Amino acid sequence: MSLMHTAARAFAALVLCLAVGSSKAAEPLADSPGWYRMTLGRFTVTALWDGTLDMPVDQVFARPGAQRLKALLARAYLSPTVPLSVNAFVVDTGQRVVMIDTGTGASRMFGNGLGKVQAQLRASGYTPEQIDEIYITHMHTDHVGGLTVDGRAVYPRAVVRADAREAGHYLSPQKRAAASDDKEDFDSAIAMLEPYVQSGRWRPFDGGTELVAGVRALPAPGHTPGHTAYVVESDDEKLILWGDLMHVAAVQFPLPSATVSFDAVQSQSAAHRARIFREAARDGAWIAAAHVGFPGIGKLRAEAVGGYGWIPISMVRGR
Secondary structure (H helix, E strand, O other): OOHHHHHHHHHHHHHHHOOOOOOOOOOOOOOOOOEEEEEEOOEEEEEEEEEEEEEEHHHHEEEOOHHHHHHHHHHOOOOOEEEEEEEEEEEEOOOOEEEEOOOOOOOOOOOOOOOOHHHHHHHOOOOHHHOOEEEOOOOOHHHHOOOEEOOEEOOOOOEEEOEHHHHHHHOOHHHHHHOOOOOHHHHHHHHHHHHHHHOOOEOOEOOOOEEEOOEEEEEOOOOOOOOEEEEEEEOOEEEEEOOOOOOOHHHHOOOOOOEEOOOOOHHHHHHHHHHHHHHHHHHOOEEEOOOOOOOOEEEEEEOOOOOEEEEEHHHHOOO
């Protein structure tokens, strides 16, 4: 490709990116391992990679026991410290551009290997100004940390939404004061939502409801009080964006009853996981997972032993 052609292509992409009023993604600036796009009926879904964080699996799982946990990790050739992908997603319905979670942003709570969502969003052809709505699965820092930088809203037009139960917990000074563990998630949630609250662009919702045409909330509490999955449907295809319904694929796909110690109500989290896994496998629904290896999109296959196999999108549709 000639230098003139390359420059012309870059300039055209830049012009398209500046077309803030359009809900359509501009031509991607370059192929990138940090974003991935698929079609879902008439919708477009883009996965954005925020980076990876290291999870000490042997320290954070409440069940199963140490020996079973070690065996499950060994099956996947993993050590007790597992690198977890952090993924966010954009759903473009053609009428609205909706972002699901925002990554860690500038937070260094999880180390320096994260905070890439905004760069990946731009690389995929969108600008922050094009995001109409942001739906938060829950208010842990690796899901809301990208909302704000230095007290300024990263997404200047977006309305931010989450379940009212989640807001009632993490945005409450009284709940923060009563919390016996680390209060950083409270502080992060309050700080990240502040500019959206002040500008009238914070709109909590109550339970399962359609938020825009083709996208509805699916309550899945347990990990946090108002943890929410989102179901996207277009034509005959369905996608479930499930947030932190599960964390470690090597453990919780074969053993859905496995729970982490930082689930607020472990039994509730496990029950929702069992139900959503079962229904997704039965229906052949697509899954978009926050902490499965990027792009985190695939399908579940029920296994004879009661667990599930993960079929990544590359094996279903190819690249």
